[in-house]
Structures are given as structure tokens and as C-alpha cells.
Amino acid sequence: xxxxxxxxxxxxxxxxxxxxxxxxxxxxxxxxxxxxxxxxxxxxxxxxxxxxxxxxxxxxxxxxxxxxxxxxxxxxxxxxxxxxxxxxxxxxxxxxxxxxxxxxxxxxxxxxxxxxxxxxxxxxxxxxxxxxxxxxxxxxxxxxxxxxxxxxxxxxxxxxxxxxxxxxxxxxxxxxxxxxxxxxxxxxxxxxxxxxxxxxxxxxxxxxxxxxxxxxxxxxxxxxxxxxxxxxxxxxxxxxxxxxxxxxxxxxxxxxxxxxxxxxxxxxxxxxxxxxxxxxxxxxxxxxxxxxxxxxxxxxxxxxxxxxxxxxxxxxxxxxxxxxxxxxxxxxxxxxxxxxxxxxxxxxxxxxxxxxxxxxxxxxxxxxxxxxxxxxxxxxxxxxxxxxxxxxxxxxxxxxxxxxxxxxxxxxxxxxxxxxxxxxxxxxxxxxxxxxxxxxxxxxxxxxxxxxxxxxxxxxxxxxxxxxxxxxxxxxxxxxxxxxxxxxxxxxxxxxxxxxxxx
Amino acid sequence: xxxxxxxxxxxxxxxxxxxxxxxxxxxxxxxxxxxxxxxxxxxxxxxxxxxxxxxxxxxxxxxxxxxxxxxxxxxxxxxxxxx
Numbered sequence: 001x002x003x004x005x006x007x008x009x010x011x012x013x014x015x016x017x018x019x020x021x022x023x024x025x026x027x028x029x030x031x032x033x034x035x036x037x038x039x040x041x042x043x044x045x046x047x048x049x050x051x052x053x054x055x056x057x058x059x060x061x062x063x064x065x066x067x068x069x070x071x072x073x074x075x076x077x078x079x080x081x082x083x084x085x086x087x088x089x090x091x092x093x094x095x096x097x098x099x100x101x102x103x104x105x106x107x108x109x110x111x112x113x114x115x116x117x118x119x120x121x122x123x124x125x126x127x128x129x130x131x132x133x134x135x136x137x138x139x140x141x142x143x144x145x146x147x148x149x150x151x152x153x154x155x156x157x158x159x160x161x162x163x164x165x166x167x168x169x170x171x172x173x174x175x176x177x178x179x180x181x182x183x184x185x186x187x188x189x190x191x192x193x194x195x196x197x198x199x200x201x202x203x204x205x206x207x208x209x210x211x212x213x214x215x216x217x218x219x220x221x222x223x224x225x226x227x228x229x230x231x232x233x234x235x236x237x238x239x240x241x242x243x244x245x246x247x248x249x250x251x252x253x254x255x256x257x258x259x260x261x262x263x264x265x266x267x268x269x270x271x272x273x274x275x276x277x278x279x280x281x282x283x284x285x286x287x288x289x290x291x292x293x294x295x296x297x298x299x300x301x302x303x304x305x306x307x308x309x310x311x312x313x314x315x316x317x318x319x320x321x322x323x324x325x326x327x328x329x330x331x332x333x334x335x336x337x338x339x340x341x342x343x344x345x346x347x348x349x350x351x352x353x354x355x356x357x358x359x360x361x362x363x364x365x366x367x368x369x370x371x372x373x374x375x376x377x378x379x380x381x382x383x384x385x386x387x388x389x390x391x392x393x394x395x396x397x398x399x400x401x402x403x404x405x406x407x408x409x410x411x412x413x414x415x416x417x418x419x420x421x422x423x424x425x426x427x428x429x430x431x432x433x434x435x436x437x438x439x440x441x442x443x444x445x446x447x448x449x450x451x452x453x454x455x456x457x458x459x460x461x462x463x464x465x466x467x468x469x470x471x472x473x474x475x476x477x478x479x480x481x482x483x484x485x486x487x488x489x490x491x492x493x494x495x496x497x498x499x500x501x502x503x
Numbered sequence: 504x505x506x507x508x509x510x511x512x513x514x515x516x517x518x519x520x521x522x523x524x525x526x527x528x529x530x531x532x533x534x535x536x537x538x539x540x541x542x543x544x545x546x547x548x549x550x551x552x553x554x555x556x557x558x559x560x561x562x563x564x565x566x567x568x569x570x571x572x573x574x575x576x577x578x579x580x581x582x583x584x585x586x
Contacts, residue, residue, distance in 0.1 A: 241552045241563065260546040267519050268550070272557055401546040432527030432535075434542025473569065478539040 037231035060155035062091035096159035163187030172313035192316030196226030199323035258402030293329030419447035533575035
């Protein structure tokens with residue numbers, strides 16, 4: 001049987017392919033980076049450039065600030081994309097700690113809740129996020145707070161750890177319910193990192209642009225980690241609205257994008273009659289939402305290979321990637337090495353080195369069966385072993401922006417209102433035909449009884465709207481309906497969820 | 504630039520964002536909500552901002568996507584900003 005890795009051999013030259021080697025830990029990778037690329041620019045951010053050596057200087061000082069923690073100590077990183085984020089993340093994981101990546105949009109209550117849920121001992125924060133730390137400061141003074149821009153002249157060496165040492169906890173909508181963290185070992189993160197090297201010609205010493213959040217595995221692993229692994233330079237785009245101005249200056253050779261962003265760049269290029277992504281761009285790695293064959297063809301026409309892939313937070317990003325995107329535009333490609341995939345009743349199940357060690361903050365017995373992780377995605381293979389994702393059997397709604405919405409999580413916010421008996425968040429179309437999130441609510445018969453029916457509905461809608469405004473923008477619903485009747489129920493009395501039917 | 508001209512130019516920009524929104528944009532008015540009626544995601548809003556900056560030759564400074572609820576809000580901003 002052909003080794004999975006060998007399937008990707010023909011897409012680059014022998015010398016390059018030989019440099020793509022498996023590694024156990026981030027520290028091992030980072031030591032190689034320092035040996036081979038020390039003087040190269042690792043990060044370009046906010047008008048400054050930092051070599052691999054400089055980054056290690058600063059990370060070494062930052063490790064000192066962590067005060068020799070025990071292996072696996074959980075250190076939260078609460079910062080937007082920046083050099084300081086990268087420095088702190090590298091310092092934390094090469095000190096043998098576990099980086100708990102907080103999304104930058106968390107509010108004060110969520111920051112506190114996540115510190116409790118994930119057992120955070122130290123918290124690295126961006127200074128202008130400080131006011132969102134108030135509840136942590138007040139109620140958990142034992143958590144050490146470290147500003148992300150802190151520097152220290154005294155250096156501490158990396159700590160030896162193993163592939164099994166927990167490396168990162170990354171948030172995921174999970175399969176049901178509220179957000180939780182996927183615990184990724186060093187070996188899993190490294191497998192995800194190496195997987196990003198397969199299937200295209202120019203792998204090392206590239207110029208990457210970062211537009212995805214580092215709190216998402218696609219940004220953290222495929223974008224940041226693979227960029228470092230390959231001795232490339234990562235240019236951090238601070239504000240996505242300046243993306244095309246940054247591209248004109250930095251001239252990236254490879255970009256990691258969600259399909260909606262790739263589509264936007266194409267539309268803008270057509271509109272303004274020039275390639276907005278620059279003439280140096282050769283490859284776009286596209287994932288996190290379905291990629292349309294149209295997009296692949298359009299990019300090919302301007303000389304850019306758009307490679308679709310499939311991955312999950314739970315699999316440390318990439319499971320498969322498609323080096324034959326033109327020939328098989330509907331496929332998400334060939335599985336990467338060190339994994340087992342099988343399809344059970346149409347659902348894709350996974351095992352392998354890149355898989356998480358489980359969820360943190362939520363019991364998830366349903367996620368596994370006989371040691372296999374059940375993805376919730378419906379899939380099939382063709383006769384050449386290419387994978388196709390054909391649908392979802394779980395509840396997560398994938399927006400066109402690639403953002404995942406867990407309906408149950410959003411419903412929890414509305415269900416906290418005393419007059420809400422049940423609610424359901426679902427994908428719908430606006431009256432004008434656009435994809436939206438909608439909410440339907442059944443009122444508790446015992447509440448708001450002193451109001452006339454219409455006034456009761458109006459009051460409830462206004463209160464629901466107030467809650468809606470407190471949610472992160474991508475979770476906000478666009479339509480609120482108060483039902484006169486209960487939802488349809490399954491024999492087990494569970495609400496039968498609406499499914500948005502495409503056409 | 505006249506308000507009606509700004510609206511037309513804006514609709515033209517929005518029309519190009521996403522084929523699936525063609526009908527929605529054609530039917531929208533100044534009172535239409537960008538997220539509620541037009542279903543703009545974070546990336547849709549980003550597209551709008553970038554295209555407006557290019558097309559009108561201005562920079563959005565000190566405002567975020569959250570400051571614009573309706574199409575009319577964007578028109579107000581542009582009307583004040585443009586000569």
C-alpha cells in the first residue's frame with residue numbers, strides 16, 4: 001500500500017519534500033527554525049520586522065515571566081493578532097505549558113467564566129483588553145496577569161516535553177451545546193503544522209499574510225505554525241479592511257483564507273480591474289466552509305492555485321487537502337498522513353496523531369465511539385481515495401463567512417429570560433433572500449400574564465432584542481418570532497430542529 | 504455628490520458582493536438593515552467598506568462596521584465625508 005505521504009510527493013521537488021519531516025513538539029520545531037532560519041524575518045507586524053532569532057530572544061524573556069511553571073500549566077492568551085500574541089504563544093508552549101487561546105471578542109463575564117472552566121493559572125492579555133479582566137482581578141486574584149507586550153532581559157531556556165504534553169486549548173462550537181475547548185497535544189499541533197506543507201510546489205521561505213484570527217485553528221496552525229515551520233515570513237494584517245493595502249506592500253506568495261474572503265477578493269479584483277491579491281500570489285489555502293468549484297476555476301485563470309481542504313478544531317486543523325483542485329473541484333482532497341478515516345452510516349469518523357485528546361469544559365461522550373471521533377459530517381470517498389463532504393448531520397450552522405454558530409449556545413442566552421420557555425435558533429433566508437439567523441420563541445404560559453397578547457409579544461420581542469445586541473455580531477439573530485404554539489416534538493419530547501433546505 | 508447618487512453607487516457596490524443577494528439588494532431601501540434585511544456577514548461588511556474606500560477615494564477612520572445599522576447610516580456618513 002502506498003504511504004499516504006507519498007501521494008503528495010509529486011507536487012514538489014525531491015529536496016523540498018525531504019525537508020517535510022514529522023516532529024513531536026513545538027520546541028523541537030522551534031529549535032530547527034532557529035538553526036536553519038535564525039536570520040530570516042519570521043514576523044512583520046505594525047511596521048516592524050522580527051527575525052526568528054529576535055523572536056526567540058523575546059520569547060525567552062517571556063518564559064522567565066512565566067516563572068518556571070509546571071508542565072501543562074494552563075496559560076490563557078487573550079489578545080488580537082499581533083507580534084505579542086505570537087511571542088507569548090511560543091513562549092508558553094515551549095515552556096511546556098498549555099496555551100488556552102481566548103477569542104478576542106470575549107466579554108468580561110466570558111473571560112472570567114473561561115478562566116474557571118479551563119483552570120487557567122496565568123493570563124496573558126493585550127493592554128487595551130484590560131477592563132475586561134475586572135471580574136478575574138476581583139474574584140480570582142491568584143491568577144497571574146501578564147501584559148502581552150512585557151519584555152524581560154533575563155532569558156529562560158525552552159523546557160523539554162514530549163508529544164503527549166498538552167500544547168493548546170482552542171475554542172470550538174463543538175457538536176452541540178455551548179462553546180468548549182479542544183485539547184491538542186504537541187504531537188497533534190505538529191501533525192497539523194506539517195500537514196500544511198503537502199500538495200503544492202513552493203513550501204519553504206514563503207511570504208504568508210495573516211488575516212484569520214489566531215484563536216481559530218486555521219489561523220493558529222495552518223497560517224502561523226506552518227509559516228514558522230517553513231522558515232517563511234508572516235505578515236500580520238492588523239485590520240482586515242486594510243488587507244489589500246497590506247498586500248500591495250508585502251506581496252504575499254501564499255494566503256490562508258475562508259471561501260467568502262477569497263470570493264470577496266475576486267469580486268473586488270473584477271470590479272477594480274486589477275488583481276487585488278498581487279502578482280506574487282501563487283497559492284490560496286481555502287477551508288473552514290465549503291469551497292465552490294467556480295472559485296477554483298476563476299483563480300486558476302489568474303494563475304493562482306486555490307487548494308481546498310477539510311479540517312476541524314478537533315483534528316488540529318487539516319484532515320485532508322486537495323492538490324488536484326482543478327481536476328476534482330468538488331473534493332476536499334486526500335487524507336494527510338498518520339490518520340485513519342472511516343465512514344459509518346454516511347458519517348466521517350476519525351482517529352490519528354492529529355486528533356485532540358478530548359474536550360475541556362464539557363463532557364462529550366457522544367463525540368466518540370470505540371475510540372473514533374465522530375465528525376458530524378456526511379462524507380464519501382471516490383475510487384481514487386479523494387474525500388467529499390456532502391452535508392452535516394449535527395446542528396452547527398456554518399455561515400458564508402466560515403464562522404460556526406452553535407444554535408444551542410445562542411439559545412442559552414435567550415433562554416435566560418424568565419418568560420422564555422423554549423427557543424430555537426436556525427438558518428433562514430431574509431425576505432430579500434439573504435442567509436440569516438432566525439429565532440423562534442415559545443413563551444412561558446405563567447409569565448407576563450397581566451399583558452394583552454399583542455403587548456406581551458411586543459414586550460418579549462423587545463427584551464429578546466436587547467439580549468441579541470449583547471451577542472457577538474456573528475451570533476446575532478436577524479429575525480425574532482414569538483410562536484403561538486409549541487415546537488414540533490420528537491417522541492422523546494425533544495424539539496425537532498428546523499433544517500434549512502437548499503432550494 | 505447627491506444623496507440619490509450615493510445610494511445608487513452603494514447599491515451598485517452591494518450588488519457585486521454576492522450573487523445570492525442580487526434580489527435582496529435590488530429591493531432594499533435606505534431603511535434596510537445591512538445585517539437583518541441583507542444578511543451581511545462580517546465579510547460582507549468588510550467588502551462594503553473596502554469597496555467604498557476604493558470607489559469613493561475615502562478612508563473610514565474611527566468608525567467600525569457596528570456603527571452602521573442601515574444602508575441610510577452609510578449614506579449619512581458618506582454624505583458628510585464627501586465634498
